[in-house]
Amino acid sequence: MSSEQAARGVINLSESDSSLVNEIKELGGEELMECIQCAKCAAACPMVLAGFPFFNKRIIQAIFLGLRDALLDDSSIWACQSCNRCTEVCPREVNPFEIIQAMRRVAIREFALPTLSIEGLKSLYDTGHAVYLAGAGNTRVKVGLPEKPPSTVANPDALKELQAVIRKTALADLGIIPMDEPGV
């Protein structure tokens, strides 16, 4: 192995970002420091079975080591299924799922989020549904349902209400999606 190849696997801790731990704790991962890296969460995680480079235990380890860029440059945190097997089995009540969500919150604050998430947020704000298929009306009618479900898409006042709520959340300060007042 050349020295360059060997160096690739070396983690340079002098470049680590010690602020990451506090940021995670502030963004919902309060129990982070309870983690003892026992890997019970990893044994239960679908991301391990599917072969992702980072998963609950390793994401927490990378946060401890302050490897912010390693986590932001990889899509693994966005592949978490939120299945919460980890939360169920964790003997220290770390809630690893919430730590992964907190890492997503860190990423979003650096605009490091996948296009699909931006589209989902925009669709949520514009229609009230993160997943919305404009052409679904015909399919609904085909199975005997009204063209629109009884949600924000059939109820403009409800959509205005939801948008007013979203404009009061952290999303509004981040400027990821346009949030014009409807009808203005």
Next chain:
Amino acid sequence: MKVGFFVGCNTAFNRPDLEQAVRYAFPALGIELDNLEGQSCCPSWGTMPSVDVVGWCAVGARNHTIAEEKGLDIVTVCGSCYGSLAESKYKMDTHPEIKAQVNEILKDIGREYKGTSNVRLTFYYLYHELGPDKIKEAVKHKLDGLTVALQPGCHTLWPSKVYYDKEEDTFHPRVLKEMCEALGATVGHYTRLIDCCGMGAMRSTDMEKSFKLVEKKLISMKNEVNPDLIITGCSSCLIQLDTAQDLLRSSKKINFEIPVLHFMQVLALCLGADPERVTGLAKTDVSRVVNRILEG
């Protein structure tokens, strides 16, 4: 008896036949459904929950208050809606400071989250409120002679602390099995029963890796149960298991097809629903198994 039906996104827009199945089955069992007019997305994991806790809970809380004002519990067929709504409720009920911040936001739209409505998944609701015996008495058709493999779904089980309806042991779930047995089915066990199907964020992020999971799952079902039908407890699992088989066959990963339906679709059929309306959008060929149910 009355309950609020939370439709969600995927059921309303991708599989409205499943929505129709719920709208048929509940009244047929004597349970009135409220539309929870003006409901929105739960919100799903990749949206508000990935931005911040209070924003997640605020969008969830607006949905909760629609049910609270009517004094109703919420039922859903979607695991993600079930998980996100139950989790936002749990956060607000156990963290007064989150609840207070959410209510500050909701004040502007004249709403207040109180925490008086429970979030339920359709088959757990029916299990606890009616029980398998009453359902057995109500059905016109039975699944006698049919062997099924189950896909309960991650969010129907974990994290158990946030759910109102609980399994005795979430890693050995029994409720969906008992419900299917009440309809007359033979339920086979397979090794990967509680494995994730790969739908959701994983499929959006890396389709190939997501399909590894659904492939392992389908092969385990086929080899160990060889079912006539897969019955899911979650609408996302329904979509994944139903749509992935064609793609897996094209890439020569599997050489079979197993029809897939959600439990509520099977129940609606057993109660006499029109198969076109309640199963008409399946990608797998369900015609043979539907006919067997209607003859049973």
